[in-house]
Amino acid sequence: MRQLLQNAHDRLGLRTNPTRFFGAAFIAIAFSVVTIVFTSRVNSTFSVASEWILTNLGWFYISGVTIFLLFLIVIALGRFGRVRLSPNDEGPDHSTLSWFAMLFAAGIGTILLFWAVAEPTYHFAQPPREAMGVAPESIQAAREAMAFTLYHFGLHTWTIFALPALAFAYFIYRRNLPPRVSSLFQPLLGNRIHGPIGALIDILAIVGTMLGIATSIGLGTLQINSGLERLFGVPNTVGMQIVIISVVSVIASVSAALGIERGIKRLSNFNIITAVLLLVFVLFTGPTLLLLKGTVESVGTYAAMLPELMLWNDTFDNTGWQNYWTAFYWAWTITWSPFVGIFIASISRGRTIRQFVFGVLGLPTLFSVIWYGIFGMATFDRELNGPGGLVEEVVGQGDIPGALFIFLEGFPLATFTSAVAIALVGVFFITSMDSAALVMDMMAKGYEEEGPVVQRVFFGLGVGLITIALIVTTADDGLRALQEVITVIGLPFFALGYFLMYSLWRGLKEDAGELEPLPARRWRRTLPPEEYVRRRGDGVDGDWHEEVGYYDDPDCTEPTRYTSPNGADPLGEVPAGGVTAGIQGASLPDGDASTAKGRDASQPRAD
Structure with missing residues (x-):
């Protein structure tokens, strides 16, 4: 079998590891085919598995991310924080601004637009802690809606990206190991990372990453289709969504073929600038003073509620709210973590661990606070002081993908800004896909230098194929079904997170050495x-x-x-x-x- 794979690999002109490449390709294609052919059975399987996981292991997801966050803070503040993620005499490869733009665009750029209006609106209308006395559509509901939104898109989300990213950066640039998920476990597995165990880890990581990205692209597709329907009357159908996925997949494959400097970096910089312009537009054409005051106040509410939310599991009320919000978010985000982790590591070379941790946790969280603060407070102003309508359409009619476009209709130049928002979603969509293709190709071949273009193109189109399969399978209840799929896929990634923490700590101790006791003078006992x-x-x-x-x-x-x-x-x-x-x-x-x-x-x- 190995020789057969090697022969196929050579005939196609590839430069990768045949076992990892063909293993991941086979599982991805098989999953897509089985999902499309046996739609109802696959849907039922994921639904039952997801329900069991959320009922019995939701606490595992919620507590796990908090443990990861505390671990990162301890690492950054301790003596290991001074370790440089490169040879000691090499500084950062990218400016802080470009670094921030790239890691943000590859991280949560797509969901930034998807949930900017939808989540604050939803929690305002149906408070997560309604059973604890928070009245729907009240001032208190608005405050807590912002706290929950920032909880989902602040420190905890970026913790899920930062942990594997730090491990990748350390083992790739300090130990000079291949850019693969298996390399993160070298202190535990030794040379076995190059054998069957390492290959299995890498194959599952590549496939899981493809599924995580496909879920995000599925959500982005729903939003683009909703925007096109409202602006131009384009039918909101599965067929149109397949067309959207196909077009964006081709563009993303071209961008991946161009590489980081010519493709991904330029698109990322364009996207972050355009997103900031949209944010500024909302700020200055809306109730500016209220938005500024409300954003600052939201930071305080988030900070005050964070210690409780970090470990809140809805134990006594048991409303089930967390199953389809927090637990889903963490499961969804962690399936991105291998791809985002390697990508962030590759653009973070030369920074110290302390700079890395506080940069990856701090800069995007700060932007999220501003972004969701402005959009969230503008949403509440419309519902409490204006014409309303968002709650009815987003929550009552379930039009979550269309929330941003309904929101923009209340501002000047609605058609133009909605078109800009659609373009933003599309470009974020593209940067996620091309970054993922680049990283998955890197994981398959095991080195950073560019390989044949066909490999990167394959992974870009592969993600598109899986997305189409998920869209076809979940056509009847797109968002809920996508949540169920990703909840199941995310479980093994969470389990690996604990091994990853131990492996990173052990690697740092082995390389940095143990500190000797601080020498001090010896004093003898004194009697009165x-x-x-x-x-x-x-x-x-x-x-x-x-x-x-x-x-x-x-x-x-x-x-x-x-x-x-x-x-x-x-x-x-x-x-x-x-x-x-x-x-x-x-x-x-x-x-x-x-x-x-x-x-x-x-x-x-x-x-």
Whole structure:
């Protein structure tokens, strides 16, 4: 079999690992075919599996991301934070602005637009903690809606990307291992990462990544189709969605063929600039002062609720809300993590671990706070002070993909801004696909240098094929069905996250070495003057007088004789009257009044 794969590999002119490439390709194609042919059975299987996972392991998803976040903070603040993710004399490859634009566009650019209006609206109309007394469409519901939205798209989302990204950067650029998921487990598996176990890990990672990206592209397709329907009357059908996926897949494959500098970087920079312009437009054509005040206040609400939300599992009310929101988000995001992780690592070479962690967690979170703050507060202003309508269409009619376009209808130049939003979704869509194609090709071949273009094109088209399969399968209930698929796929990725933390920590300890105890002077034990005199006078047995006494220096071996202010020697001969007479005869002063070679007797004595 190995020779057969090698022969096929050579005939196609590939430069990759045949087992990993063909293994991932076979599973991806088989999944697509089976999904399309046995639609109802596949739907039923994923539905049952997802329901069981969410009912019994939702807490595992929620607590896991918080544990990952705390681990990253400990790593960054500790001594390992100074480790540079490259040879020690090499600085960053990209400016901070370009770095931010690329990691953001490849991370949550697509869902940034999908949920900007939809999630605040949904939580405003149906508060997650309604059972705890939060009334729907109230001021408190609006505050908590912002906190939950920022929880889903703030620190925790970027934690899921940052953990594998940090591990990739460390093992690729410090240990010079292949850019594969199996390399992250080298401290645990050793050379077995190059054998069957490593190949299995990489194949599953590639396939899982394709499914995660396909889910995001499926959501993006629903949004593009909804926008085209509202603007131009384009039918919102499965056939049109397949056309959209096909067109974008071709464009993404071309961008991937051009590489990072000529394709992905330029598209990412264009996208982030356009997104900022749309944000500024909403800010200055809407109730500007309210949006600014509300965004700042949302940060406070998020910060206040975050400690509780980090481990909140809806235990007592058991409404099931988290099953289809938080748990789904974490499962969905973690299936992206191998692809986003390698991509972020590749653009973060040269930064220290501390810079990396706080940059990847901080910069995108700051932008998310501003983005969702502006769009969220504008949404609440429309519902509380304006004509409303968002709650009815987004929640009542379930038009979540169309939420952004309904929102923009309340602003000037609605047609133009909606067209810009559609273009933004499409370009984010493209940057996600081309980045994924580039990374999956890297994972399959095991090195960073560019290989044959056909390999990158294959992975780009492969993601498109899986997306089409998911769209066809979930046509009746697109969003809910996509959630069920990704919840199941995300479970093994979460389990691997714990092994990943241990592997990274172990690797850092092995390479940085253990710190020796801080050297310090050795101090001898010191007795109070009266106790020292008493022991001498009473003739206490033992060698205590060699280990204790009055000492000026930590290394001295002989007791220093102290003198009282009147010149008497308390350590002289003990009078016949015993220790009491000795103390009286020596006229021992209080400890603070004694001096030793000019030093205050209250100074530390030798240990």
